[in-house]
Amino acid sequence: MLELTLQALFSGLLAGGYYATVAVGLALVFGTMRVINLAHGELVLLAAYIAYAGESRYGLNPVLCIPFALVVVCASAAIVYALLARIEQDREMNSLILTFGLGVILTNLILMTWAADIHSTTNAWMLDSVVLADTLFAMRSEVVFFVAGLALMAAVHLWLSRSWQGRAVRALSSNRNAAKLMGVDPSRTEVLSFLVAGALSTFAGIAIYTGKTIYPALGHVMTVKAFIITVLAGMGSIPGVLIGAIMIGVIESFTVTYAAASLQELAGMVLFLVVLFVAPSGLFGGKKALPR
Amino acid sequence: MLTLDRVQVSFGGVTALRNVTLGVGEGETLGLVGPNGAGKTTLFNVISGVVHPVSGSLSFRGKPLLREPEWKRARLGIGRSFQIPRPLHHCTVRENLIVAQRFGAGKVDPRRIDEILDLLKLAHKADRDAVTELALTEHKALEVGKALATDPALLLLDEVLAGLETAGKRAFMQTLGAVRDRFNLAMIVIEHDIPTISTLCPRVAVLNFGELIADGTPEAVFRDAEVIRSYTGEAVA
Secondary structure, eight states: OHHHHHHHHHHHHHHHHHHHHHHHHHHHHHHHHOOOOTTHHHHHHHHHHHHHHHHHHHOOOGGGGHHHHHHHHHHHHHHHHHHHHTOOSOHHHHHHHHHHHHHHHHHHHHHHHHOSOOBOOOOHHHHSEEEETTTEEEEHHHHHHHHHHHHHHHHHHHHHHHSHHHHHHHHHHHOHHHHHHTTOOHHHHHHHHHHHHHHHHHHHHHHHHHHSOBOTTHHHHHHHHHHHHHHHHTSSOHHHHHHHHHHHHHHHHHHHHHSOGGGHHHHHHHHHHHHHHHOTTOSSOOOOOOOO | OEEEEEEEEEETTEEEEEEEEEEEOTTOEEEEEOSTTSSHHHHHHHHHTSSOOSEEEEEETTEEOTTSOHHHHHHHTEEEEOSSOOOOTTOBHHHHHHHHIIIIISSOOHHHHHHHHHHTTOGGGTTSBTTTSOOHHHHHHHHHHHHHHTOOSEEEEESTTTTOOHHHHHHHHHHHHHHHHHHTOEEEEEOSOHHHHHHHOSEEEEEETTEEEEEEOHHHHHHOHHHHHHHHOOOOO
């Protein structure tokens, strides 16, 4: 029993790693543009399908597909941005409709191109199992992408806290009007946040393709999951997003282990509702009031 | 250095500014007063680029401003502080200033940051969190500091003294005078407190219902019958 519990915990932790990379992309874009990109999960899925195409058609290692996927996904992210930037009125509401529509289009393009079948990597090295401490099992790709994901999150965290562009992103997220009066160019910063989100999506897509299975409807599932995680974390804190992602990963994995795999998505939603009731501003995002 | 020529602003059917023509010279301090809703903050919004006039023109040091977005105006040398403090979250006081300097002035100059911190009496809080660890006066000072860090030639101060008690007002006003002299700034100051305005500003302009009804020395302006009427709402005998 203990072994099973530890295994569930371990699998959940590994899943949390790439959930976090999906969620940070969504949160970055939300921060700079105040837009929830409902096509975010489809960008992740696009990267996953590019890896699938590269592997199935040309026999490429999925990791080697990253550069090409990066270009396509970032270009797609830039197109989403360009369309969003054209919205002149009521951006919060209209952007939901726009990005939802773009998500549907992307899903169906993927469906048309690659059909509705379920795919996963055939790369033996990735699929090989690794054993930790004699009892914990994982696929090699899960471990590799978990470690790489952590490194990527650390890099984004450093970028946000140390670089000027990162500071511009934070300034814009913190207070849009004040940032503009400080001389921060909002469009440039927004594009940048979309491109970084594109890069994170690419990574997450390859991680999902090599560690899980992919199918056209997965994009939507990823968007919802990323949204839940960002709300759990309370927006705007990378360590918070990481913890939120791991929580979702662990809860899902416990549900699969002790209840049923079909209840997996439900468990995340229930957690989400509970947190909204108990701590409406998220677990780590308590906005402190300013003295007036 | 700043020229507004027949600026007109409407929100739907409401005219917020009516034919406002106004100039501010290099190094000049202009007080802007008027009853609530007179259009003072709207005027600041027009100058800093938040609001676009329906007609009229606007130039800064000879450069037409209307097509420049807010962030470019900040880089051109128009600094602004808000009525309600808006510090960047999860940043120290110094980081707030550095970000403003990097993007607004285009280069980082730690010496100038230290000077601003000293002038605004924020040096002892420089490495504290800007949202949670400042008192009200310090929040106000930080607002001014962020605007100063962008290396402005013109500083727009929107009721930075509001909410302070009399002694605090007097002290902060002295600070503002010192800042102006040190950086050789032109300033436009929105303020309700007439003694404060009269001390700080050699020239005062009065807005009422979006119209400029007086412009001159504080003594002349505050004796003007129309100005008194706009404030008290009473007919002057």
